[in-house]
Amino acid sequence: QVTRAYNFNAGPSALPLEVLEKAQQEFLDFRGTGMSVMELSHRSKEYEEVHNQAKASLKELLSIPDHYQILFLQGGASLQFSMIPMNFLKSEQKAGYVLTGSWSEKAFKEAEVFGNPYEAASTKDDHYRRIPLQNELQYNADDAYLHLTSNNTIYGTEWKDFPAVDVPLIGDMSSDILSRPIDISKFALIYAGAQKNLGPSGVTVVIIRDDLIEKANNDIPTMLKYSTHAKNNSLYNTPPTFGIYMLGEVLNWVKGIGGITEIARRNEEKAKLLYDAIDESNGFYIGHAEKDSRSLMNVTFRVKDEVLEKKFLAEAKQAGFVGVNGHRSVGGCRASIYNAVPYEACRAFRDFMKQFQQVNG
Numbered sequence: 488q489v490t491r492a493y494n495f496n497a498g499p500s501a502l503p504l505e506v507l508e509k510a511q512q513e514f515l516d517f518r519g520t521g522m523s524v525m526e527l528s529h530r531s532k533e534y535e536e537v538h539n540q541a542k543a544s545l546k547e548l549l550s551i552p553d554h555y556q557i558l559f560l561q562g563g564a565s566l567q568f569s570m571i572p573m574n575f576l577k578s579e580q581k582a583g584y585v586l587t588g589s590w591s592e593k594a595f596k597e598a599e600v601f602g603n604p605y606e607a608a609s610t611k612d613d614h615y616r617r618i619p620l621q622n623e624l625q626y627n628a629d630d631a632y633l634h635l636t637s638n639n640t641i642y643g644t645e646w647k648d649f650p651a652v653d654v655p656l657i658g659d660m661s662s663d664i665l666s667r668p669i670d671i672s673k674f675a676l677i678y679a680g681a682q683k684n685l686g687p688s689g690v691t692v693v694i695i696r697d698d699l700i701e702k703a704n705n706d707i708p709t710m711l712k713y714s715t716h717a718k719n720n721s722l723y724n725t726p727p728t729f730g731i732y733m734l735g736e737v738l739n740w741v742k743g744i745g746g747i748t749e750i751a752r753r754n755e756e757k758a759k760l761l762y763d764a765i766d767e768s769n770g771f772y773i774g775h776a777e778k779d780s781r782s783l784m785n786v787t788f789r790v791k792d793e794v795l796e797k798k799f800l801a802e803a804k805q806a807g808f809v810g811v812n813g814h815r816s817v818g819g820c821r822a823s824i825y826n827a828v829p830y831e832a833c834r835a836f837r838d839f840m841k842q843f844q845q846v847n848g
């Protein structure tokens with residue numbers, strides 16, 4: 488029996504133990520091939536099955552309609568910050584960006600390289616404590632697209648309902664994809680780096696509506712066109728085969744425990760443990776996000792004074808809780824409790840928070 492850490496890393500982050508064990512079992516001899524999955528040709532029928540099965544599982548779990556393509560790309564979510572404006576921003580056209588944190592700011596900056604993005608809304612003045620209300624969004628009907636970040640990994644806020652808009656809506660779902668049911672049809676494009684809820688780093692999932700692929704700009708490098716990857720089933724060049732294999736196994740794990748509704752139920756339950764500890768602390772712990780914008784994935788908070796906060800982080804580390812420091816840009820504390828973080832880890836951390844307060848409060 489291995490000892491597993493209480494892993495609250497923000498990404499790369501915890502993977503389901505069952506998935507790691509299955510990968511370990513298959514590591515040297517993948518299904519009778521006498522090779523590791525990493526050693527298979529990406530043109531072999533064995534790999535093709537892995538690839539297509541991962542796509543089919545994602546389609547099933549997220550109820551992705553037929554007129555969307557699922558792509559497995561590289562370059563992280565960060566390359567999507569560039570590919571999106573490259574492909575979809577035409578000269579003379581604008582694109583609205585909803586600024587809800589550091590990642591949406593980065594996406595906005597990349598769009599400036601190619602065209603004319605503007606702020607469709609921003610909660611920066613509120614220290615990114617909240618998601619804007621639908622009536623705060625300002626965009627133009629003839630924009631190329633509207634971009635939002637569904638979960639703000641650093642600030643710990645998350646959109647509860649997505650706006651219904653009459654321009655192509657693009658969502659960076661890197662840190663909450665597959666955590667809850669979503670209405671894919673509200674979006675023209677969704678993207679996510681895999682390393683939080685989907686698998687190891689190295690694969691970026693893009694879900695893109697057919698009409699958007701057709702409308703894209705043509706004067707860009709082949710590898711940076713969505714159409715290249717869509718036409719070639721993400722096998723135009725060598726894909727990150729091991730990462731896609733792991734992604735497929737993570738998706739099997741989600742299916743096995745009851746699919747997206749069960750995952751969502753578990754995520755609500757886990758997050759409640761920690762938010763209750765904050766809310767019941769009489770100000771000892773101070774949550775960063777406004778209540779109705781709270782993320783179920785990244786629980787961000789401060790301890791009431793800086794000296795105590797340092798002590799809290801040091802003792803948490805000592806007690807075996809990994810990754811509870813806030814992002815280096817904002818400080819404070821953050822527990823990232825993605826799909827694969829077990830309830831027991833959250834309960835142990837909740838107990839630790841309660842005990843720390845009892846001793847130091």
Ligand code: PMP
Binds near residue numbers: 566660661
């Ligand atoms: N968007 C969000 C919301 C993120 O959390 C991250 C990574 N933490 C990124 C984008 C960047 O992802 P990558 O490292 O895959 O480029």
